[in-house]
Each structure stands twice: as C-alpha cells, then as structure tokens.
Amino acid sequence: MSDLNALLKRADDNLPSSLDKLFDLLRIPSISTDPAYKKDCTAAANWLVDELKTLGFMATAHKTKGHPIIVATSENAPENAPHVLFYGHYDVQPVDPLNLWDDEPFDPKIKDMGQGRKIITGRGSSDDKGQLMTFLQACRAYREEEGELPLKITIMFEGEEESGSPSLPAFLEEHGDLVKADFALVCDTGMWDRETPAIAATLRGLVGDEVVITAADRDLHSGFFGGAAANPIHILADILAGLHDENGRVTLPGFYDGVEETPEDVKKTWEALGETDERFLGEIGLSVPAGEKGYSALELTWARPTAEVNGVAGGYTGDGFKTVIAAQASAKVSFRLVGKQDPAKIRENFRAYVQSKLPDDCKVDFHPHGGSPAIQLDYNAPFLKKAQGALSDEWPKPAVVIGMGGSIPIVGDFQSKLGMDSLLVGFGLNDDRIHSPNEKYEMNSFHKGIRSWIRIMNALAK
Structure with missing residues (x-):
C-alpha cells in the first residue's frame, strides 16, 4: 500500500x-x-x-x-x-x-x-x-x-x-x-x-435549430396588404410562445421522455450548499426563476431540460419606423437536454410542431446546429x-x-x-x-x- x-x-x-x-x-x-x-x-x-x-x-x-x-x-x-x-x-x-x-x-x-x-x-x-x-x-x-x-x-x-x-x-x-x-x-x-x-x-446535451419562415415573395406595404397577407413575424411569435405552457414546461410531444427526477438525497446535498434563487439570479439583476415551476434555480440549470430562444430577426429593425410586413422571419432555438433525451427525436418533434403551426401558403426552412445527448x-x-x-x-x-x-x-x-x-x-x-x-x-x-x-x-x- x-x-x-x-x-x-x-x-x-x-x-x-x-x-x-x-x-x-x-x-x-x-x-x-x-x-x-x-x-x-x-x-x-x-x-x-x-x-x-x-x-x-x-x-x-x-x-x-x-x-x-x-x-x-x-x-x-x-x-x-x-x-x-x-x-x-x-x-x-x-x-x-x-x-x-x-x-x-x-x-x-x-x-x-x-x-x-x-x-x-x-x-x-x-x-x-x-x-x-x-x-x-x-x-x-x-x-x-x-x-x-x-x-x-x-x-x-x-x-x-x-x-x-x-x-x-x-x-x-x-x-x-x-x-x-x-x-x-x-x-x-x-x-x-x-x-x-x-x-x-x-x-446537459444540446440541440439547436434555426427556423426561417417565408410568407409573401417580398416585403409588403402594411397599409395595402395588412390584415390580408400572412405575417411571418406573427406566425413565428405564436410558434415560439407555444413552446412553453403556463407552468414553464416545454409543450413538444415526448419532450420529457427519458427525463428523470433528481434523487432526493442528491437534492438535499444541493440544498445544503446554501444557494438561493435570489442569490443565484441576483448576480445578473434578476430574482425569480423563469423555468418550470417547483424547481430551484440550481436544479433548473443542472438537472432539467430547456427550450430557449437565442435570437429572433425579421422586418425593419433600423432607426425610425418603416411600415412593412416582412417576407421572412427567423429564430434560433436551442434545447438543453438531460437524462436519456434523444437529440434526434427532439429535433424531429420540434420541426413537426413548427410545421403544424404553419399556414398552407407559407413555408419553413430549418438549419441544424449541433446535436449531442446529455x-x-x-x-x-x-x-x-x-x-x-x-x-x-x-x-x-x-x-x-x-x-x-x-x-x-x-x-x-x-x-x-x-x-x-x-x-x-x-x-x-x-x-x-x-x-x-x-x-x-x-x-x-x-x-x-x-x-x-x-x-x-x-x-x-x-
């Protein structure tokens, strides 16, 4: 020895x-x-x-x-x-x-x-x-x-x-x-x-997808076409808002397959660290956890999956005001995975969800970014x-x-x-x-x- x-x-x-x-x-x-x-x-x-x-x-x-x-x-x-x-x-x-x-x-x-x-x-x-x-x-x-x-x-x-x-x-x-x-x-x-x-x-694992929604064949005058033409920003906003329910849970079918609750003895050791939601978030000027209800900030970041919107673009974003209906709108969405969640299945279900919310005369393109399990x-x-x-x-x-x-x-x-x-x-x-x-x-x-x-x-x- x-x-x-x-x-x-x-x-x-x-x-x-x-x-x-x-x-x-x-x-x-x-x-x-x-x-x-x-x-x-x-x-x-x-x-x-x-x-x-x-x-x-x-x-x-x-x-x-x-x-x-x-x-x-x-x-x-x-x-x-x-x-x-x-x-x-x-x-x-x-x-x-x-x-x-x-x-x-x-x-x-x-x-x-x-x-x-x-x-x-x-x-x-x-x-x-x-x-x-x-x-x-x-x-x-x-x-x-x-x-x-x-x-x-x-x-x-x-x-x-x-x-x-x-x-x-x-x-x-x-x-x-x-x-x-x-x-x-x-x-x-x-x-x-x-x-x-x-x-x-x-x-945590990671799945990323960029979503690009296209409606009309060009940007439109919002006076001439507003109310009649599909607005891809409205469509995209509805899609993104629908990713979570009122309790902060992700709504995609099968999203929580393979997600297990943190063992109680492990949670107790985390609680013993003395970290509070207020202190964890206070460093960035926040105080109230925004994810699934019923979980601490530590558990939300260490042991729970997420759906986050990392960027949104569409329409006129320069100085002043321009009354247009954009032809396209896009968003970058990432999912942090835990447990045995399947990255390929998460991507497939996310894309199916987006397609289900799309009007018949609009189209969507997807651009994948990464895909690794937890x-x-x-x-x-x-x-x-x-x-x-x-x-x-x-x-x-x-x-x-x-x-x-x-x-x-x-x-x-x-x-x-x-x-x-x-x-x-x-x-x-x-x-x-x-x-x-x-x-x-x-x-x-x-x-x-x-x-x-x-x-x-x-x-x-x-």
Whole structure:
C-alpha cells in the first residue's frame, strides 16, 4: 500500500519546482484558433511530450490536420490496477483585448492578494494548463516517492479544444484503441467555492435549430396588404410562445421522455450548499426563476431540460419606423437536454410542431446546429464515491456532487465512441476569468489540486 503521507509531503516539497514547470508551459502562447501561433502550439505539444517522458511515460505527439494530439502511456503500474485516461488541453484562448490585461498574458507571475491568498496569473493558468499540471505533478510525486504509479494511466492532451476540437473525432475513430480505458478523468471543471471541491455528475446535451419562415415573395406595404397577407413575424411569435405552457414546461410531444427526477438525497446535498434563487439570479439583476415551476434555480440549470430562444430577426429593425410586413422571419432555438433525451427525436418533434403551426401558403426552412445527448453519471458509481471521499479528506469542506448546465463535447465522445464514463474533477473558481483578460489560478487550487489527485489515485487503486 502507498504511504499517503509521504506522497503528500513529496508534493509539498516539490511545489517550487512544480510552479517552475507550470510557468515554462504558460510562457508558450499556444493559441489554437490563430494560424499565426501554429508553431507555438507545436512547441507546447513538444514541451509536454518531453515532460511526460521525464515522468516515465511513453509519449507521442500525433500529427493531425490541425495541432498535435499527445498520447502517453505509463509503465510499471501494478498488474491488476484500474486503467484510467486523463484528458486535458494545452491550447488557450486569444488574449484580446490586450490593453485590459494588468500584466503580459504570457509572462506568468505569482501575486500576493493578502490574508494568505496568492494567485498565479497568465493566459491558460486556469484553462487548462494549470489544471492539467496538477495531475502531472501528482504523477511526479508518485514516481519520485514510490517508483511507480498506482494505476495504469493513459494521458491524452489535445491542442484544439478552444477552437472546437475539429481534429478530435477523426482521431478517436482511427486511434480510439490507444486511449480507451476503464473510465476517463477530466480536469476542466471547477470547485463549488474556495473551500468546497466538486465532482460534476451531469452535463446537459444540446440541440439547436434555426427556423426561417417565408410568407409573401417580398416585403409588403402594411397599409395595402395588412390584415390580408400572412405575417411571418406573427406566425413565428405564436410558434415560439407555444413552446412553453403556463407552468414553464416545454409543450413538444415526448419532450420529457427519458427525463428523470433528481434523487432526493442528491437534492438535499444541493440544498445544503446554501444557494438561493435570489442569490443565484441576483448576480445578473434578476430574482425569480423563469423555468418550470417547483424547481430551484440550481436544479433548473443542472438537472432539467430547456427550450430557449437565442435570437429572433425579421422586418425593419433600423432607426425610425418603416411600415412593412416582412417576407421572412427567423429564430434560433436551442434545447438543453438531460437524462436519456434523444437529440434526434427532439429535433424531429420540434420541426413537426413548427410545421403544424404553419399556414398552407407559407413555408419553413430549418438549419441544424449541433446535436449531442446529455451525460449522466451514476451518482453511486464506485469510482465517483471513492473520488468524493478522497477530495473530502483534502479540503476544508466535504466534496459535493453537482451538475453542469453546459456541455463538454469530449465527455460525450468518450461515452458514445469509446463507451467510457468520465470523472469530472477540477479546481478552477468562478472568478478565474477564463477566456477573459487577467486570467488567474489560485495558488491553493494548484497546490491542493496536486494533493487531491494523489489522494484520488490512491483511493481508486484500492
């Protein structure tokens, strides 16, 4: 059995050199979406390959049509140890607008914020270089203290996450056998607060459709034709208004097929977080939840499906006034999915609903945007429970199992293409300013993140 205390002390002693390694990686401007930084993305990939080799991994940077994907495999793991895949990304967002940064984005620093709190500054410090380095430095502590890792570990780092991961699906189709494991570890999420670690057990899926309704063959004078000609804006408004009933439920037939109620014990842990609807919405100037009645704001965003109108266009929208009946009106509608909702069925039923509301002499065109199912882990999965206990031992407050309102496409790909569930553990905070100027990562997140992965690996190995 591992000497956990010795491993944690090793991580503590290594902290200065761990920071040096993180800073070396942060100095590389690996902006994936801008072709001007292609060499820098390659440089970051090569840096990681070299670092992984020093940790005893066999590491290769695989060429893609975009930026390299790194795959590394461990040696000398115990024979019957679980096999895990750790995923992260080495690319970062652009830094614009540069004038809003307090310091150079790729010149990382440690800043003392007072009262014992320090932060690491720089683009990628939280998303995702700081996060992935917590795991690598946990592996380093194991290698130096015990000579081997407690698990069989495969690592995959991609360089296009911030630009939509265009090379990843083809890579998984061709090389999925290289990265398939018992389950994946994903460190691209966050804590509940500075003292409370979190595991995300749900990710909502997404279906999007743009609807374009056409009536007359041109814009019409509302005096000459008003009252006689179909108005596509009226038609569209009626369609959109009919998507919800008076209780906020979505009216599409079969929409709630596959949606399950949140277990009571899980809801109690969410309630224990102390979040209120007023506080959750107060940050954006609101106070009353607008979705299904009878659910808290947290449950509405973590565990319930939605139908949202993201944009509407039609008619004259310039300055002044123009009395026309538009020939066309359009709307962008998205559905966030939970549980086992079928994206294809949701899209089919939405389109059938729109068609049913359309006058005979009007037509509609649809333009699809995305279609991915929700991710729902078993709240009682053994690997989740082990990780929850390990995190609770490291942080001041017990780890909580939360949901996430958004989507992480790679987690869906792991499940659909490789049949792997994912354990989502991260140490970012809501105020880390990811994707924005002055991105930072808490020193506590980095240090205790390393210690947390040591504890998690130790628990998973038992």
